[in-house]
Amino acid sequence: MDIKTKSLKNVINVLILIAIFTLASCSPAKGEDSDSANNIPDMHLNKTRCKAEKLLSSMTLEEKVGQLFMIRPDSLNPNLTAEQISDVSNYDVTELSSQMTESLQQYHAGGIVIFQKNILSPIQLTRFIDEMQGESKIPLFVGIDEEGGPVSRIANSKEFDVTTYESMAQIGAMEDSESAKNVGFTIGSYLKQYKFNLNFAPVADVNTNPKNIVIGNRSFGSDPILVAKMVSAEIEGFHKAGIMSCIKHFPGHGDTTGDTHKGFVSTEKTWEELKECELIPFMSASKDADMIMISHITAPNVTSDDLPSSLSNEMIEEKLRGEMNYNGVVITDSMAMGAITQEYTTNAAAVKAILGGADIILMPENFKEAYEGIYSAVKGGKISEKRIDKSVLRILSLKEKYDLLK
Numbered sequence: 186m187d188i189k190t191k192s193l194k195n196v197i198n199v200l201i202l203i204a205i206f207t208l209a210s211c212s213p214a215k216g217e218d219s220d221s222a223n224n225i226p227d228m229h230l231n232k233t234r235c236k237a238e239k240l241l242s243s244m245t246l247e248e249k250v251g252q253l254f255m256i257r258p259d260s261l262n263p264n265l266t267a268e269q270i271s272d273v274s275n276y277d278v279t280e281l282s283s284q285m286t287e288s289l290q291q292y293h294a295g296g297i298v299i300f301q302k303n304i305l306s307p308i309q310l311t312r313f314i315d316e317m318q319g320e321s322k323i324p325l326f327v328g329i330d331e332e333g334g335p336v337s338r339i340a341n342s343k344e345f346d347v348t349t350y351e352s353m354a355q356i357g358a359m360e361d362s363e364s365a366k367n368v369g370f371t372i373g374s375y376l377k378q379y380k381f382n383l384n385f386a387p388v389a390d391v392n393t394n395p396k397n398i399v400i401g402n403r404s405f406g407s408d409p410i411l412v413a414k415m416v417s418a419e420i421e422g423f424h425k426a427g428i429m430s431c432i433k434h435f436p437g438h439g440d441t442t443g444d445t446h447k448g449f450v451s452t453e454k455t456w457e458e459l460k461e462c463e464l465i466p467f468m469s470a471s472k473d474a475d476m477i478m479i480s481h482i483t484a485p486n487v488t489s490d491d492l493p494s495s496l497s498n499e500m501i502e503e504k505l506r507g508e509m510n511y512n513g514v515v516i517t518d519s520m521a522m523g524a525i526t527q528e529y530t531t532n533a534a535a536v537k538a539i540l541g542g543a544d545i546i547l548m549p550e551n552f553k554e555a556y557e558g559i560y561s562a563v564k565g566g567k568i569s570e571k572r573i574d575k576s577v578l579r580i581l582s583l584k585e586k587y588d589l590l591k
Contacts, residue, residue, distance in 0.1 A: 247293060248323070251295060256549070258299070263284055323590075324584060348371050357404070369423040386431070393439050413466040416432060420470060434479075437463025488500050493525065516546075520555070531554040531558065
């Protein structure tokens, strides 16, 4: 075969492949990049995007705004104050009341986060989740902090007979990624049994500061390469069990000394310095993680807006999405934490988070006010509906990937 003939055949083959892909694929939502449904396997991408887009096209603005929130079930109870909702041990909500059902159907929350005070027993927990799913028009993300170790809502509940772990630092000390994978599969398996579909884990922070009061032994260790290896392995275990993962707390909470639960926390590192340590596990796992949780850490030597990372367009859109090329779901850390509530009203923080590039607002201090803040911002033109559609499509595509959209 001569060179010209061979070249012509190569061109024809490429054109055929392009034609096949074009005919088979679903067009991206207006204004959305074609790969925005990140982490969806190629073989399922077209089908998934088509179904998610079809649902999106039929949704009201009210339903779209609701998908942007994951809340405590307690937030559906109109009789509880913000302080009572955030109380870690009192004012527990363990079953779905008629008032909660009404709130769920009115505000269309995209997801629910279960805490230890919402858990009494395996039967109660499973029934509670089933009831909420049954009353939600669009199936919910149902998430929990089940890291293994001190932050484990189910394993630390005496009514449950599940495998427990001292800490992820202990797992990391084994330097065996198979151990981390087994942790993910073990935890993921019992979460699946109790009707969860999302775990806010693994912790991808590198524990490099001995004065750190937040991360400590929740991290796999102080070596970023080791942490990266263990995080990716644990995600593989979660996925094997059918559970979504959410790595946290971007851009890295391990070298800080403050607690964003209580107030302002800052890192003085530059982006290049973060890339040498804190960002390594995130960069390594971002292609496999279903969500990335953005912390409320302020990084003045990375961004110029003086905003917590969770509200910063520079951090989310320019750094995470732009430089790191991450196109999956971005979720904030809890918006009821002091780093947010001491500086912003509930509705202002919610609007800033969406303008900053976040897809999901996690546990606002006042769900109704945050919801109405975003809805009003869209109706008033401060946030475009096209911007909302980008986030909702990512959310629906992830739900479809895990067969939640029936």
